[in-house]
Amino acid sequence: MSDTAVSSTGWKPNPRAARRRSADHLATAFGMVMAGILVLVLASILWTLLSRGLAGLSAATIMKPMGPPGSSSGLANAIMGSLIQTFIALLMATPLGLGCGIYLSEYGSDTNKFASCVRFVSDVLMSVPSILVGLFVYQVMVAPFGHFSALAGSVALAILAVPIIVRTTEDMLRLVPTAMREAGAALGATRWRVTLSLCLRSAKTGVLTGILLALARVSGETAPLLFTSLGNQNWSFSLNRPMASLPVTIYQYAGASYEDWVQLAWAGALLVTMGVLAINIAVRVSARRG
Amino acid sequence: MTLATATQPTEDRDRAGASRSGNRRSGPDTAFHLLVAASALLVLVVLGGLVLLMGVGGSQAFRVFGPGFAFRDVWNPVSDDYGAWAPLFGTILSTLIGVVIALPLAFGTAFWLTAMAPPRIAAIVGTAVQLLAAVPSIIFGMWGFFTIVPFMARTVQPFLTHHFRHTPGLRFIIHGAPFGTGLMTAGLVLAVMIAPFMTAVMRDVFAAMPNMLRESAYGLGATRWDVMWKVVVPWSRSGMIGAIVLGMGRALGETMAVTFVIGNVTAVGWSLFAPRSTVASLIALQFPESPAGSLRLSALLALGFILMLLSFASLALARMLRRDTK
Missing domain, CATH: 1.20.5 (Single alpha-helices involved in coiled-coils or other helix-helix interfaces)
Incomplete structure (x- = not known):
């Protein structure tokens, strides 16, 4: 004043x-x-x-599987379970997301009602609470078979990954100049050839970024796994049985009243965060270079 | 003769080959078109199935309790009597608290980053904030559980109870034993979770404004705040609304960050410091104990359906507002 x-x-x-x-x-x-x-x-x-x-965090954390409180146990099976489930989820989500993204950018003009509907639905799917995806997969893949399975967990994660891949794929393909498509067509290439070998190839970095972002998003998800892959105290490589995962283990251990379990939960949380941050940093670095 | 018969098939084969290659040209193209259209259809089917299964699964609860299910404030597994109001109230209130706290944090930080911070520091802090927006929500839940809950229980709640116990308006809001869990704690954790995300989006939106506009305003003698409030904010209103609503959508459906800190009691009341529950936390906790075909499972699915509608409504709202201002 x-x-x-x-x-x-x-x-x-x-x-x-x-x-x-x-x-x-x-x-x-x-x-x-x-x-x-x-x-x-x-x-x-x-x-x-x-x-x-x-x-x-110690060598035992990474080397030894989960065990009862008091024993020197680790998170090895949970880490492995997370890796397996996210890998399978990406294996399912990538072709689907790429296909849908290609459809939207190459065949879905703005006047195409079906395409704009799919575009909207993909956006809705991106913002669906992840626990509801878990509920949905439970109803479809767990309840009918009567048991939890790692495959159900992977499907739930895939559903969360797809819309991210769709969005980035469509955006990146739209950035490819029309002249490139016309040049391909002028050389006598068929449309699928132009799309896959020219457009997708030139948009490779961006599309890859989308897949990595989906990976980052999915690898920390807990809620959709609670009712699908459930978690497992022991080693399991069967996709047909419950499988441990890092986020679910953190959830189970953090609320426990055993000091060593809580400690393991923190170690797991650190590992998950580091993984997610590392992927994001990799995306950033590759984007800057590309 | 032999020549003629020899050339005849060759010609035929050529023609056949040409037509086959013509087919190959359109055949794989059609197949490719169908393939990508099918994957687009599958995305549609997944969401359709999601909504349908929630609706069908929840129909039993809606039939038994009527459309008033959403506003009944009982949730009693013992007498098999359910209503959605307690968790819905928790979800809406915790989301509101989260957004109300996160909004000034995000707006202020974005303002500082775009208008005040030295470029080098802005770049570092901006990147850090963007990176932290990607941290899984369970980390925020854990942090809240081990940091905020004890802080609330030992410091905030005793302080509030001591000083405002008899203040008429506040008494109802701060009422409750000092557990440290409750809507306020959940709102705080949600705010911390969505603030980096909202900041990152707002900063991008602010930075997208042509510098010419900013410089013109400064040229006319506007202060930093004038530029922010009268030029940047109106220009980027739709993007800001988008950021707020997207943050709200995240908070609405958040499960892990909330389950840790809300206390998980299905009660309704105005106290912000008593244990409550939200739709997502209730589903996460009670779904595993609900046998297939039970009324409780149906009630949980009906809750999921309502949550789906809420998150859908927030997305639709964001789109509508964005279109309006554009």
């Missing part, structure tokens, strides 16, 4: 200007405080994760 004080020369700033200036000061302080709070909170999460996760 010192702005409004009369100076020795008698000059006085316009009260409106003074008000604007103090509003600016207030807003500046607001922005800085908010940014400070957000950065501090996020740093506190990372710090908690690092300090408690590193304390629980």
